[in-house]
Amino acid sequence: MKLKTLLLSAALIATPALAWEGGPDRDELMKEAPNPAWNGFVLAGQDTTEIADGLYAFRYTGTRSIFLVTDDGVIATDPVSVEHARRFRAAIAEVTDQPVKYVVYSHEHWDHAIGGQVFKDEGATFISHENCAKHFADLPHPDIVMPDVTFADDYTLELGGRSLELLYFGPNHGDCMVVMRPDPGDYIFIVDLVTPGGAPLGFMPDYSPHHYVRTLKEIEELDYKAIIGGHGALVAHPSAVTERRMYLEALMAAVRSARETGQSNIRETVRLPQYEYLRGYEDRIEDNVRRMQTYYGIGW
């Protein structure tokens, strides 16, 4: 796999366009879990990185989108916010004069879906899983552009001889999440389902835990070499998916077993010391436990 680092050229021409993000070296990020390098990501400012030929990641503060440049235009992903989208559009213009022809939503949550108007204004077609459209209609947001094209299962978007595969695994984090696989298929773009080296958000909004585990197992079966994360490390070894899946399985087993043995005070007593190294573990484990108590208690 070849990752271009254009830090030197960027410094020479004094424009802030293309640089390998100021985080750890790519070789460090590509080591297997547990990998402390995954905690070294940058949150300040923004950056654009060419990850493979024509495949770029754009990050502004803590959230990342990818875009794919083709001879017939650009495929962009999550606009994230009005400000993110404005900067994202400018960053794309640093790389190519091609128009943005498509915007693909990873899922329905506002912290990824807001802000697409700047792309709509230039005529982009918006694409999402059909279940996202239901959420957008159910809870409208003035800064969300409704999808023009929806699909019910996997979907392949083709443009200028390139393609972006949208892989749908059913309900997991919400029920319209897609994992994206650009052509060529060395990378997959994963939003929220995996944050390399981190514990999941305590309250796990909108997650269906056993479908989440199932989805991660199915992703582990895919053929690819690295993930690009919607949050956290720019790229990571596929074992980041396995690490998250094993954490969830350990969490669910521990809570289930504590419930079955009638243990009291589960929230304070169930802990996973083998995963203390995960970023955010201390802050999140109690809420993670509480979430699984709810799951086993009321099926939510």
Next chain:
Amino acid sequence: MRTVIACVASVVLTAAPVAAQSLDLFTKSTTEVAPGVYSYGAFTARSLFVVTSDGVIATDPVSPKNAADMRAAIAEVTDLPVKYVVYSHQHWDHALGGQIFKDEGATFISHQNCITHFVRHPNDDLVMPDRTISSDSELTLGDKTLKLMYFGPNHGDCMLVMQVEGTDVLYINDLVTPYSVGLGFMPDYDPGEWLRTLRELEDMDGWTQFVGGHGIPVAPKEALTQRKRYLEALMAEVQEAIAGGMRLEELYDTIELDEEFREMRGYDTHIRRAAERIYHYYSMGW
């Protein structure tokens, strides 16, 4: 109001003011809230059953143990068989345990959206519905008709509110637990739709009291208004904090509502988590 004590003979429930009622969490009892309409359960979980001239309509079985106790409580009131079981919604802490009613031939009914959840999250103790409804419906058995009202997504997306025609009592599961703030993390709630539903219920004529899925046997309509006002106050407070640029951590540490809400049961335990839940609602639409 007539009260039938099913389990513990020493407990006597009366129509005393709320403050005077026992907060014993686990003692189950049967309370007739309208002719032939009974509130059954304990503070921890409560259901409705309706005795008609042709048999019984039961609701949420809750768990195998609770369903067995409820079946015995029904037998204290009537020898008629249970012909129907209606699920208020899909959550396991209300829907499990129906097999004892299935065994005597009861037909199970729920909103159709519950099916998706039951299929996605199978549970050995859950009886699948035999019939589903997709909008407001009526279930008539013998001399009584049970109205099944659907308000769209709110707490989950298959919640039914019920009322025996000709009575002034609603069965409202989980959308209101009388005089309580409810669970802070608000599982499966869509806060905006929840508030809409509470407003629609408040505006609905023809009822003055309700049986909740938890808590006291029967509560006045004003308890629903209180929950609605609490939710409005909470959402306004969080929205204002977000507009002022407050971070979640700060909101979590400083959230405080007016005294009338601080007196609601569970406030101290749940208010911070409730604020966090609403913060996420306004920041990511969930």
